Amino acid sequence: ATSADPTSSSFSLDDYLKSKLGPIESALASSVASRIPQTDRICEAMSYSLMAGGKRIRPVLCIAACEMLGGDQDVAMPTAVALEMIHTMSLIHDDLPAMDDDDLRRGKPTCHVVYGEDVAILAGDALLSTSFEHVARHTKGVPAERVVDVIARLGRSVGAEGLAGGQVMDLECEGKAGTTLDDLRWIHIHKTATLLQVAVASGAILGGATPEEVQACEKFAMDIGLAFQVADDILDVTASSEDLGKTAGKDEATDKTTYVKLLGLEESKRYARELIDGAKGCLAPFGDRAAPLLAIADFIVDRKN
């Protein structure tokens, strides 16, 4: 077995990511290519943000879950692309002057800085609607019910019970005293964990998971989603200010409530580790086939950006 083989005991996440990122990047690039001159500008704005160099955690999670269930990478790829489109849309909108008003994202000028607020809003809208079209049009080789289930889950993850609802709650809590750990958890479940959950659940569904298997995947993803956010708060305090697009200690300087402020640094680290260990336990039924997802779970708390 090679080190990229999920069943090998010497599984290497680096090799695994190297083997997945190439196909993901090319699928992303072709998904927003303009086909007629009239769409050149909007497609350029969509592509600018989509191709700006994210970690691609959501697409990798989706493909890894599909393969864990014995499904093919190609079956999951349209959904992997859709997840990154939705994620990118949320970042473009999150950076707008009406929201966080950020000039930099992933170390590059934000979409509205380059293309204007009007085009950035529309690029986000176009990425969102194209994500659903992309799954419906390009997912091949599995029963249609699985595809419909995936599209329904993607839609839910963006709406009031997902990104949009989480963002509104976040705005309500901003600068307000008395945000509790439960409030913080609610925000992060909806802003972050839900899309990670859909990434893993969709991959599993496309790979042919039973309802019990989907549930185990969902519990895994919810916990790594929360851990991701706790790790983010820890990184904001500990990361070096040379990190692109991040300012060390950023949240210390604002009113934003974070896990580190509520729990302290050491307790936050312990909480993140506990969430990751719990998450990994959910995948025990999948044996060695879970190796990539287990390694990604560790990466989420050990990452440096």
Ligand code: GRG
């Ligand atoms: C417009 C319907 C609609 C919804 C958007 C703006 C908004 C509502 C939601 C905000 C969502 C948001 C910005 C959540 C934070 C998600 C998060 C953890 C981002 C960082 O993800 P990484 O680390 O980023 O995966 P990279 O850059 O690696 O892709």
